[in-house]
Amino acid sequence: MDSNRWATNSAPRSPLHPLVWLLVLAAALVAAPFSPSQDSGPVAAGDGVSGDAAANGVPTERAEPARPSDDAREAKTFRLGAPPGSEGSSPPDFQAYVFWAYGLTCVLIFGFTTWTILQARQLDRRVHYLRERFERAHPEER
Amino acid sequence: MPLLLHSMIGWVLVVMSLGLIGFWVPPEDQVLGNSYLIFFWHFPSAINCMNLFVISGVFSAIYLFGGRKPSMDMWAAAAVEVGMLACTITLVTGGIWARCAWAEWSVWMFNDPRLISVYIMWFTYAAYLAFRSNLEDPRKRAVFSSAFGIVATINVPVVYFAIRIFGSQHHPMELTLVDDSLIVTRWFGALAFLVLYLALVRIRRRVAEQRVDVERLQGAFGRAGI
Numbered sequence: 001m002d003s004n005r006w007a008t009n010s011a012p013r014s015p016l017h018p019l020v021w022l023l024v025l026a027a028a029l030v031a032a033p034f035s036p037s038q039d040s041g042p043v044a045a046g047d048g049v050s051g052d053a054a055a056n057g058v059p060t061e062r063a064e065p066a067r068p069s070d071d072a073r074e075a076k077t078f079r080l081g082a083p084p085g086s087e088g089s090s091p092p093d094f095q096a097y098v099f100w101a102y103g104l105t106c107v108l109i110f111g112f113t114t115w116t117i118l119q120a121r122q123l124d125r126r127v128h129y130l131r132e133r134f135e136r137a138h139p140e141e142r
Numbered sequence: 143m144p145l146l147l148h149s150m151i152g153w154v155l156v157v158m159s160l161g162l163i164g165f166w167v168p169p170e171d172q173v174l175g176n177s178y179l180i181f182f183w184h185f186p187s188a189i190n191c192m193n194l195f196v197i198s199g200v201f202s203a204i205y206l207f208g209g210r211k212p213s214m215d216m217w218a219a220a221a222v223e224v225g226m227l228a229c230t231i232t233l234v235t236g237g238i239w240a241r242c243a244w245a246e247w248s249v250w251m252f253n254d255p256r257l258i259s260v261y262i263m264w265f266t267y268a269a270y271l272a273f274r275s276n277l278e279d280p281r282k283r284a285v286f287s288s289a290f291g292i293v294a295t296i297n298v299p300v301v302y303f304a305i306r307i308f309g310s311q312h313h314p315m316e317l318t319l320v321d322d323s324l325i326v327t328r329w330f331g332a333l334a335f336l337v338l339y340l341a342l343v344r345i346r347r348r349v350a351e352q353r354v355d356v357e358r359l360q361g362a363f364g365r366a367g368i
Contacts, residue, residue, distance in 0.1 A: 091175030094242045101180040101238040105231050112227050116345050123352035130359035
């Protein structure tokens with residue numbers, strides 16, 4: 001194996017990969033407002049999303065979630081996408097939750113991409129600087 | 143394919159998948175209401191995070207048993223980094239959807255085999271990245287990371303088959319989509335995110351290459367006594 005393919009790294013390394021910090025922070029930010037204390041306790045029946053809150057896109061703490069039937073929950077296959085029935089019992093509005101799910105996905109992907117591009121630029125500048133410095137010190141090895 | 147073009151195609155496909163979700167699929171489900179729309183970005187990240195971890199395992203194996211080319215190790219590490227992003231997105235979207243469907247944030251649910259196995263997978267690969275960043279000798283780093291990566295890949299099929307093996311409290315093994323628009327949107331989303339994630343893997347791989355360049359130059363400075 002070519003021993004020159006790797007070089008010894010003398011630069012100090014961070015104790016943890018920055019990506020891990022970034023992702024842990026993202027997970028913590030998502031999890032923090034949803035702590036169990038806020039959501040513990042039984043959900044009161046009939047205490048669904050209020051009309052005003054749903055209209056403003058704000059989830060209420062006591063929004064009654066849709067509960068699949070026992071049969072459906074026990075089955076390993078779940079039917080998805082069936083249109084609401086005509087019995088007049090429409091499912092609650094989860095628009096705000098959908099917004100947050102899609103928004104956080106975009107933020108994570110954009111954040112990751114931006115971080116990667118910035119890191120690439122920084123490393124590019126560093127490589128350029130080191131090469132120039134090395135060539136100045138050893139012009140014969142140019 | 144040039145990297146910039148690849149990335150742009152990925153972003154365009156993701157935006158197109160958003161268009162399908164917004165304008166083509168039915169806006170509500172009978173039971174889950176409009177929360178079921180979260181599925182169309184939850185599933186692509188979930189399936190692709192497993193894809194990326196398997197890809198990482200394959201590159202790790204190629205590195206370890208196929209001549210120890212440094213580029214294989216870089217591909218493996220890049221796939222893990224992007225896989226971690228996909229896994230985080232899966233947990234975030236899944237957690238929010240769980241609040242709508244099961245009345246609990248899945249972040250706090252520890253009684254479901256699928257969720258537990260995903261948590262284990264997330265922490266395993268977080269440990270992989272932490273472990274990797276703490277090994278200074280590049281050759282040792284590559285060898286140990288590859289071994290770690292191969293072992294970590296074992297958990298991926300466990301995640302996939304967790305429900306068949308251990309049963310499930312909440313998470314279904316499969317979803318039956320009742321409309322063609324749902325099926326098309328689901329797989330289009332999976333393809334779109336796969337293209338985007340692969341572009342990100344290529345970018346991360348390039349960053350890894352630059353880092354090796356820096357290390358090599360610093361090593362050259364050290365040897366030259368500058």
